[in-house]
Amino acid sequence: MDAVRDYDLIVVGAGPAGQSLVARLAHAPLKIALIDKTSQASLAAPADDGREIALTQHSIERLRALGVWPSFRDEEISPLIRAEVLDGASSFVLGFADRSRKAPLGALAPNAAIRRVLFERVRAQTNCDLYASAEAVLAGVDAQSARVRLSDGRVLAGKLVVAADTRFSALRQAQGIGAYMLDFGRTMLVARIAHSRPHAGVATEWFDHGQTIAMLPLTGKRSSFILTLDAKSAAEIAALDDAAFAREVERRTQRRWGAITAEGVRHCYPLVAAYASRFVARRFALLGDAAVGMHPVTAHGFNFGLRGAFALSSEILNAVRRKQDIADPAGLRRYERGHRRATLPLFAATNALARLYSDERPLARLVRGAGLRAMAFAPGARTLVEASLRH
Numbered sequence: 001m002d003a004v005r006d007y008d009l010i011v012v013g014a015g016p017a018g019q020s021l022v023a024r025l026a027h028a029p030l031k032i033a034l035i036d037k038t039s040q041a042s043l044a045a046p047a048d049d050g051r052e053i054a055l056t057q058h059s060i061e062r063l064r065a066l067g068v069w070p071s072f073r074d075e076e077i078s079p080l081i082r083a084e085v086l087d088g089a090s091s092f093v094l095g096f097a098d099r100s101r102k103a104p105l106g107a108l109a110p111n112a113a114i115r116r117v118l119f120e121r122v123r124a125q126t127n128c129d130l131y132a133s134a135e136a137v138l139a140g141v142d143a144q145s146a147r148v149r150l151s152d153g154r155v156l157a158g159k160l161v162v163a164a165d166t167r168f169s170a171l172r173q174a175q176g177i178g179a180y181m182l183d184f185g186r187t188m189l190v191a192r193i194a195h196s197r198p199h200a201g202v203a204t205e206w207f208d209h210g211q212t213i214a215m216l217p218l219t220g221k222r223s224s225f226i227l228t229l230d231a232k233s234a235a236e237i238a239a240l241d242d243a244a245f246a247r248e249v250e251r252r253t254q255r256r257w258g259a260i261t262a263e264g265v266r267h268c269y270p271l272v273a274a275y276a277s278r279f280v281a282r283r284f285a286l287l288g289d290a291a292v293g294m295h296p297v298t299a300h301g302f303n304f305g306l307r308g309a310f311a312l313s314s315e316i317l318n319a320v321r322r323k324q325d326i327a328d329p330a331g332l333r334r335y336e337r338g339h340r341r342a343t344l345p346l347f348a349a350t351n352a353l354a355r356l357y358s359d360e361r362p363l364a365r366l367v368r369g370a371g372l373r374a375m376a377f378a379p380g381a382r383t384l385v386e387a388s389l390r391h
C-alpha cells in the first residue's frame, strides 16, 4: 500500500471555485493537491454544459488578477449592458445597471470556457499536483492534519482540506455540517438560440404566468434562452427537434425577439438551492456551491464562488506571511463571517422571490406585480440587488 502523501492544502473539486482558489495561491510557498473525479482530458477541454455565466465587473477584475482573462477567445465574451425584469403581460419594466461605475453590468462567458482557462492556469502551477479521475472521501481530521482517501486507495494528508465538491457536497456531509436545501420543484431548460431582433446587450428576466423566461445576450443576434418549468414539461420541450423547438420559443416569448433559430444542444437542470449551516470546521472549509448553492436566477453562484476563493485565499496567504498554521481557526472564522455577510441576504431574498414567482395563486400574482413596482421605488430592495453586482 502507498505511503500517505503530505500536502499543505488539499482542494477537493476542480470546478470553477476550487480552481480559482488554487490559481490565487499560484505564488504561495505551499504544496497543494487538487482532486477531481473527472478525467484530465475533460478538465482540459470541458464539454459545453449550456451555462452562460453572467460575470459581474468585480468577478472580471478577479479573473484578470488570476491572469486568466486574456485566455478567453473573443467570441466567448459577450458584454452585458443592462438587466431588465418583466412581470407577466404588464408593461412595467424594472431595470438594473451598474450606476456606481457607469460601465456595463458585466459580461457573459460559457461555464466550459471559464473552467478551461482556469485549468490552463492551474496546470502551469509548479506548487500543485493534480489528481484527476479520482473521487475523494474524507478519511479523518485530528489536531495535526485532515486526510482524504482517493478511489484508488491512496491517502493524502494536509493541514487544510477545502471541499468545493458541488452543492450536494459529500465531504460537507462527512464532516457533519448540515445544509439548508430548498428544492423548488422546477427545472431550468437552457439552450442557445439565434433571433431576428437585436438584444442591445440587455439581459431579460421575464416572470410570466406558469413559466419564467430569461434571455442572456450573446455575441451577434444570439442569446442563451432559459426556461423554468416543471420537470416533465421541460424534458418534453428539450426533446423537440430544432424546428419545433424554435417555434415553441417564439410562442413562449411572443416573438419579442422576433423569429427564432435553435443552436446547439439543450440542457436541463433541476433547481435546488443549498446553504451550509457552517462554512468551516477544524482543518476544513467549504467553498463555492458546497458553501452557497444559489438559485441560478440570481446569476450569482460563480460570482460568489470566486468571491469566496479570494476571501479564503487571503486568510491562507496572511497565515503564510505570519508563519502561522494555514488552518488557523481565527482566519477560517473570519472567512466564514465575511462570506456569510456577503451571501446570505441575497440567498434569502432570491428564494422568497423564486417561490413567489412559482406560485400561481391569484394573491401571489397580485403581490408580485405590486412587489416589482415597490422594488423600483424602495431604495433598500434595489440597493440589495445593485450591491450584489459588486461582489
Ligand SMILES: Cc1cc2nc3c(=O)[nH]c(=O)nc-3n(C[C@H](O)[C@H](O)[C@H](O)COP(=O)(O)OP(=O)(O)OC[C@H]3O[C@@H](n4cnc5c(N)ncnc54)[C@H](O)[C@@H]3O)c2cc1C
Pocket (backbone or CB within 6 Å): 012, 013, 014, 015, 016, 017, 018, 035, 036, 037, 038, 051, 052, 053, 054, 055, 111, 134, 135, 136, 137, 164, 165, 166, 167, 170, 188, 190, 269, 287, 288, 289, 290, 294, 296, 298, 299, 300, 301, 302, 303, 304, 305
Ligand atoms: C443553468 C445555470 C446557470 C447559471 N448561471 C450562472 C450565472 O449566470 N452566474 C453565476 O455566477 N453562476 C451561475 N450559475 C452557477 C454556477 O454554475 C455554479 O455556482 C458554479 O459552477 C459552482 O462551481 P463549483 O466549483 O462550486 O462547483 P461545480 O461546478 O459543481 O464543480 C464541482 C467539482 O467537484 C468535483 N467533485 C465532486 N465531488 C467530488 C469528489 N468526491 N471527489 C472529487 N471530485 C469531486 C466535480 O467533478 C466537479 O468538477 C449557473 C448555474 C446553472 C445550473
